Amino acid sequence: MITYLPVDLQLKDDYPFTCPCGHQQYARPSIAMRFDLNMGHGTCKKCNMFLHLEIVLPDNDAMKAEPHDAWSARLEASYR
Numbered sequence: 028m029i030t031y032l033p034v035d036l037q038l039k040d041d042y043p044f045t046c047p048c049g050h051q052q053y054a055r056p057s058i059a060m061r062f063d064l065n066m067g068h069g070t071c072k073k074c075n076m077f078l079h080l081e082i083v084l085p086d087n088d089a090m091k092a093e094p095h096d097a098w099s100a101r102l103e104a105s106y107r
């Protein structure tokens with residue numbers, strides 16, 4: 028599912044996230060996030076997994092990461 032960010036949310040410069048492999052790293056907000064869509068993507072610097080990233084609300088101090096394939100399959104299923 029695609030979730031939205033509050034329009035008055037103050038995005039931070041970067042957010043910590045932990046890859047499913049356990050490696051913690053940082054990501055900057057995506058272009059979509061700047062337009063209030065809570066979605067971004069990136070690649071783990073350790074294991075190279077392609078990840079879907081979302082800002083954790085309401086705390087706004089971290090992102091959660093999951094394999095991009097798992098997220099896109101769930102998204103596709105939600106439109107069936």
Ligand SMILES: [Zn+2]
Nearest residue numbers: 046048071074
């Ligand atoms: Zn990883």
